[in-house]
Amino acid sequence: MELVEYPDRDLMMLALADRLASELAEALRHHDRVSLSVPGGTTPGPVFDVLSEQALDWDRVAVVLNDERWVPEDSPRSNTGLLKKRLLVSKASAATLIPLYAEAPAPEDKIGALAEGLAPHLPLSVLLLGMGADMHTASLFPGADNLAAALAADAPPLMAMRAEGAGEPRITLTAPVLTGAMSTHILITGAEKRAAIERAAHLPVHEAPVRCVLGQATVHWAE
């Protein structure tokens, strides 16, 4: 894993947004349509604020979350809600959102249709991931019901996931989609996550699911 340490969070968010924009621009030079996958949660908002202002051919960019909590979009827990407020605004409002949520009682009710919508946008051109202190990435949580199947080489692109630490049911991109991305970045902050990602490099992947992408990822960290 390549680790980039920044003197502070503000600088990191600016530099990372710039890097993602350059990679998207490069991908757009070679392909008609490109895809960007991003995390939800509490960390990436400031990157989204900067990225959404970048001059890119956003109308040729498809944006998909790494994972979604099975809650309606107006829930404060909705990653889609965050994306719509912080990334798919300003210049980036021209991008196409590939949904990972549709109104239904459970992810299994909609997973087929959501996977069909995702398929034309794979492999991912640019992948930004987050990580929890428990070493989950996307919704690949240690101890989750479908973790082994989602880490398998023949996993379908999208799977439902339930885990003790996850709160509500989830839907997540699986390991083959994450490891198939053309470019992979992980954004983390704080001492606890720094220690966790260093520990993850020495643990089996079912204990530290983020390990499935560590070999190919650039990790961006600031205190």
Ligand SMILES: O=C1O[C@H](COP(=O)(O)O)[C@@H](O)[C@H](O)[C@H]1O
């Ligand atoms: O639940 C989630 O957690 C991770 C990490 O989130 P953070 O709040 O610690 O930044 C996130 O990457 C994932 O997309 C999200 O659904």
